[in-house]
Amino acid sequence: MKTLKVIKIGGNIIDNDIALASFLSEFSKLKGLKVLVHGGGKLATQLAKKMNVPVKMNEGRRITDTDTLDIITMVYAGNINKNIIAQLQANNCNAIGFSGADGNTIISEKRPVKTVDYGFVGDVKKVNTTTLEVLLKNNITPVFCAITHDKNGQLLNTNADTIASELAIGFAKHFKTELYYCFEKNGVLENVENEDSVIENINTGRYKTLKDNNIIFEGMLPKLDNCFHAIHHNVQQVCIGKSDMLFNTNSKHTTITK
Template sequence: MKTLKIIKIGGNIIDDGKALASFLSQFAQLEGPKLLVHGGGKLATQLAQKMNVPVQMNEGRRITDKDTLDIITMVYAGKINKTIVAQLQANNCNAIGFSGADGNSIVSVKRPAKPIDYGFAGDIKQVNTKILEVLLHHNITPVFCAITHDKNGQLLNTNADTIASELAVGFAKHFKTELYYCFEKNGVLKDITDENSVIENINTETYTRLIDASIIADGMLPKLNNCFHAINNNVDKVCIGKPDMLFKTHSLYTTIQK
């Protein structure tokens, strides 16, 4: 059984043109089947401000009204996704851009409006890997943005970390699957001010202790919840850290364990 690498890159890489170009050059050279998931970076917020569309957030999560959905669809599924695909083609990596609507690959439902109305936010209900498997077997790399659909014509804004996790779980039936969350830190840190305080291994027991001690909090909580969802549903390997962990044998990063 082949090993499929599913890699999610965060906004900080997307926001930095040099960092993105460097990452994509290295990503293109990874051998074997691979799939890329990307977030939105700051571009959607900047465009919303230019268009005088209010940016509404709650605890770090974007509230997606109709105007905001239009903007993030243009930015995520358009500008960012196609720029990434074009750069991969320039690096001789044949890639195709995807939203969840393409190939009916990811079906979501609109999140309930209570206790907080997040607007057109989508919670994933189904991942369909068949069309993606065909592409992977022909050495074509799918590149997913953070947009899904509800099978009734409605696009939905969906967390990119969750998309990566659900895709990894879906593919685990057919591939040995590895999931990597790449962002600007070396991994999960004991001390947010110390880049070298990486917690190299986290299992369910230590995760609970780290939450109780408030070492893991805020935006790292949903990311790690997605990690544990994957590792508890037959994904073989889940790691968090800088992109270096994909390319260097002795890189520092966090590994998630059962």
């Protein structure tokens, strides 16, 4: 069974032209099958402000009304995705850009209203890898933005960490899948003030202890929940850290295990 890497990058790379160019150059040289997932960084917020569209957030999560959905579709599926594809082509890495609607690859449902109405935000329900497998077998790298669809004509803003996790799970039936979350820290830190306090291995039991002791909290929790969701659904390996972990075997990072 072949190994497939699903790699997610966020704002720390996307918002910095030099960092993005450097990452994509290294990514292009990675041997083997790979899928790239990217978030939206700050560009959508910047464009919304230019267009006088209010940016509404709740606990760090974007509330997506109709105007906001139009903006993030332009930015995520258009500007960011196509610039990444163009740079990969310049690095001789043949790639095709995807939203979840393309090839019917990721179907979501609109998040039900509980305490907060998040608007056109999607929760992933199904991943179809058939089209993607054809591309991978022909050495073409899929590059996903954080947009899915509901199979009824509606696009939905969807968390990029979740998309990466669900893609890795979907591919696990046919490949030995590895999931990498690249972000601005060296890994999950025991002390957020100390970059060197990387917790190198976290299993289910240790995760509970870290949460109970408030060592891990707030923004890191959804990311780690996605990690454990993947590891408990046949993804072989999940790692969190700076993108160096992909290219340097000695780079410190956090590995998630059962």
